[in-house]
Amino acid sequence: MFSAIGRIFRTPDLRRKILFTLGIVTLFRLGSFIPAPFVDFANVQACLAAGENANGLYDMINLFSGGALLQLSIFALGIMPYITASIIVQLLRVVIPHFEALHKEGQAGQAKMTQYTRYLTIGLAVLQSTTLITVAKSGQLLGNANQACENLVSNEWWATLIMILTMTAGTGLIMWFGELITERGIGNGMSLLIFTSIAATFPNALWVIKEQRGWEIFFFVIAIGLVIVAAVVFVEQSQRRIPVQYAKRVVGRRTYGGSSTYIPIKVNMAGVIPVIFASAILYLPMLISQFNQPAPGEDPKAWVVWIQTNLVSGDQPLYMVVFFLLIIGFTFFYVQITFNPEEVADNMKKYSGFIPGIRAGRPTAEYLNYVLTRITTAGSIYIGIIAIIPLIALSFFGANQNFPFGGASILIIVGVGLETVKQIDAQLQQRHYEGLLK
Template sequence: MLSAFVRAFRTPDLRRKLLFTIGVMVVFRIGSFLPTPGVSYKNVQECIAQTSGTNDLLGLVNLFSGGALLQLSVFALGIMPYITASIIIQLLRVVIPRFEALHQEGQSGTAKLTQYTRYLTIALAILQSTTVITVARSGQLFTGCSVSVIPDNSVTTILIMVLTMTAGTGLIMWLGELISERGIGNGMSLLIFTSIAAKFPTALWSIAGGDNGVSKFIAVLAMSVLVVGLVVFVEQSMRRVPVQYAKRMVGRKMYGGSSTYIPIKINMAGVIPVIFASSLLAVPGLVAQFSQSTTGWVLWVRNNLVSQSAPLHISLYVVLIIFFAYFYTAITFNPDEVADNMKKYGGFIPGIRAGRPTAEYLDFVISRITAPGSLYLAIVALLPTILFIALGITTNIPFGGTSIIIVVGVGLETVKQIESQLQQRHYEGFLR
C-alpha cells in the first residue's frame, strides 16, 4: 500500500489528485472544530469534560461527524444525512416503480436519483439539526453537565443555528462530490474514513492513560490487528459464478465466445446492516433518556436494551444484523435482473438454463453466501464490545469493530483505484 502511494506521488497527474483529496480532507476537519453561531465554545468544552456519555444514536452521528456533533460545530451533522438519504432512495426503489425505472435508464436516470438524494439530504439536515439543537437545549446531549451550551434561546439564534448546520451538510456533500470528480476514490467514503480515523488517536490515548493502561492498550492493539486481518480476508473473499457467452454475428463481425464470472462477495451489504441494527436498538434508549421517570419500563429499557453488556441487547443486535444483511442484499442484488441481462446478451451459467432457472440458482447462491457474511458482521461488531467489558474499559468507542470495517474497506478500495490508475499510466505491454 505504501509503495503504491510513493509511486503515485511520483506521477504528476496522480500527485495533483492526491494533494487535492488531502486538501479537501483538511478543510473537512477544520469545519469540524468551527463552533456554530450561538454556541458557547467554553461551555461545550466544559460539558465534554464532565459528560458521562451519550446515547448510542447520538454516538452514531458523532462517529460519522468525527466528533463534530458534541462540539456543535458547523459540520456537526457530518455525512450522516447524506448516508440516510442514499439508503432511503435505495429502499424506495422497491416501493416506487418510478425510482426503479430511473435506475434502469442508465446514466440519465442515475443523475436524477442523485438529485433526489441531494434534496432529501437537505430536508434531513434541517430535521436533524433541529433535533440536535432541541436535545442540546434540554441538556440531554451531555449527561451530567451543569452548564448550558446554548446561552441564548431566542428564535433568531435557533434559526441561524439550523441554517448554519444545514449549510454545513450541503458543503460536506459538495466536498465529497469534488473528491469523486477531481480526486482519488469515492468522496463520501473518504470523508467517513476521515471522520472515524480522527477519533482513533484520542480514544487509544485515553485507554493508555487509565489504570493498567499499557496492558489494556496492548490488548486493544492486538484485537485491532486480529479484526483488521479478518476484515481484509472476508472483504476480499468472493464466490465467482462462471458465465459463458455464446458467439453471435453483428454485421460482419463475430462477438462473444468468451468466459467470465459474476463476483459475489461474502459481505455484499457492507456495513449498512450494523448501522441499521444499531440505530434501531438506540431508539428505545433515546425515548427512555427523554423520560424523567426512573421506575417501570424506563429502568427495564436501560437495563436490557441500552446496556451493551445485557444478554437481550446482544441477542437483538445479532438478530437484527443478520436480518438486515439479508434484507439489504436482496435490495442491492436482483437475481431476476442479472438473469435477464445475461439472457439478453447470450450469456449463461454452465449447466444452468437461461432465464428463470438462472435467477433461481443465483438466489440460492446469494442465500448461502449471505449466511456467513451476516455472522461475520455480527462477530466483528460484538468483538470489541466483549473485549472492553472483559478488560473493564469504560472509554466510549462507538462502533469499534464497525469502524475498522469502514476504515479497512475504504482504504482497500482507494488503494485499488490508485493502482489501476498507475497501471494505465505505466503500462509497458510485452515490448519495452
C-alpha cells in the first residue's frame, strides 16, 4: 500500500493532478469561512456558539456546504443548487421528450444537458440566496432567542442585492472548481467537493460527542462508525451480474459479436437521491406549521401542534417511520427512471444479444424488471436503515447532537471515496501496470 502511494507521487503527471486537486479543495474550504458582504460575522459566530439553530430546516443544505450556510459565507449555498439542478434535469427526461432525445444523442446531447444544468443552477442559486438572506433578516435562521441573532445582515436593499450576487457568484465559482478538478485533476470534481464539505463536518461532530458524553461514548461511536463504514463499503460494491451473450454476425468480410459480457445491477442504484427527496418532503410540514403560528394571546391550532409534535423532530417514532417509507418509495421511483428494462432489452436485441435461457425482446425486459425489483427492494431497505441511524442516535445522544456516521453523509463519503480510489488506481495501472488495488 505504501509503495503504491510512493509510486503515485513519483509519477509526475499523477502527482501534478493530485496536487492540483488538493489546491482547488483548499480554495473551496477557504471560501467557506469568508463571510459575505454586509454580514455581521461576530453575531453569526456568537449565535452558532450558543446553539441557536433550533430547527433542522437547513441541516441538509448546511451539510452539503460544509457548515458554510449557517455562517453566511460567500460559499454559503455550497454545491446544493447544482445537485438540485442535476436531479431536476434527470427527472425532466420523463416528462419532456426533448431531454430524453438529448440523453440518447451521446456526448453532444450530454454536453447540451450539462449546459441546461448550469443555467438552472444559477437560477436556483439566486432563489436560494434570496430565501437565505430573507430568513436571516427575520431572525429565524439561527433562532430568535436574543436580539443579536436578529441582526445578522444589513437591511438595506442594495446590501441585500450585493449579498445575493455574491452568493450566486460563489455557486458559479464552485461549479467551475468542480469542472477544473474533472478536467485537470483526478476527475469526479463535483462529487469530490461534496465529499470535502461533508468530511469537514466530521471532526467537530465527533468532538462534540466527546465533550457531551465523555471518552467512553466517543470511542464507542468511533467503533460503531467503523462497522457502519465497512457494511456500507460491502453493500456499495455488491452487484448482480446478469450474463449476456452476443451472437456472431458477419458483415462483409468481418465477423462481429460472439463475445460474453454481463449487465451489472448494483444493490444501491439510487445512491443518496432518495434520502434527499425524503428529507425535502418531510421539511414541508415544518414549513407549513411555521407559516401558521398563532397570534399573541391565541392558542395554536390542533393540527399545527400535531405536526410540531410528530413530524418536526427526528427522534419521534412517526417521523422515523414516515422517513423510512418515503425513502423506499423514492428509491423505486428513481431506479425506474434511471434504468429502463425495455430500453436495455431493445438495445440487446438490436445488437444480437441475449440472456442465456431467456428469449430476446419482451421476455428479456420482463426478466430484467423482475431482477431489478428484487434487488431494489433490498437496496431501498438498506438505504432506509442507513438513513435512520442518525435519527436513532439523535434519541440516544440528545436533540442537539448530529451523528456523523449515517444518512446521506456516510453514503456520499463511502461512494465518492471508492470511486476516487478506483480512478487513481486506473491511472496508476496505465503507467506502472500495478495500482493501488491488487
